[in-house]
Structure formats: C-alpha cells, structure tokens
Amino acid sequence: MLWRLDEAAPFTIGLVVGMITHQLFICLLIGWGLSHIYKKVNNRFPRGFVLHWIYGKGFWLFPASRTMKLAYVRRFLPNRVRPKASASFTLKKK
Numbered sequence: 001m002l003w004r005l006d007e008a009a010p011f012t013i014g015l016v017v018g019m020i021t022h023q024l025f026i027c028l029l030i031g032w033g034l035s036h037i038y039k040k041v042n043n044r045f046p047r048g049f050v051l052h053w054i055y056g057k058g059f060w061l062f063p064a065s066r067t068m069k070l071a072y073v074r075r076f077l078p079n080r081v082r083p084k085a086s087a088s089f090t091l092k093k094k
Contacts, residue, residue: 003035007042010034 003011014031018024042050 007035007039010038 011028011031011034014027014029014034015024018027018031021027038050
C-alpha cells in the first residue's frame, strides 16, 4: 500500500469535498497538505500520540468512554454508594 488508511483519510475527504463544491484542485491540495503534516507528526512521536493529543485538547469523539479518564482530573476519589436514610432510623422530636 502506498498510504495507511489514517494518512489517506484527509486526502480522500478533500477529494469528496472538492467534487461537491467544484473546487477539486484546492481541496486536493489542502487534503494532501493535511495528510503530509499528519504523516510527519505521526512518524516523529510514539504510537498513539495523535489520539492522546486529540483527547487532551478536548476533541475526543467518545466522551463517555470508561477506559479513558478525563485529562484534566488530577486526583481520583473512590466511588462510594451512600445508603439512603429511611424513616425507621430517623429520630422524631415530640
């Protein structure tokens, strides 16, 4: 393969948008430029860096994910379930 799927996506999106807007050459150049920048950043940093960077900037697509915690939370507290006070345990004043 010439490109990986994540590197070809900006170019392909530029192709589709360019066909819809009748600005094919400009959109192909923009798509190629974004793909080139992504390839350079992806090769410079370790695997998974781009996804972690996107998540850290707040652009994560799945905010309800249980496996990735919020990036700005520095201290995690344990989850506690407090029992509800029932009427039989409350003291009534006369």
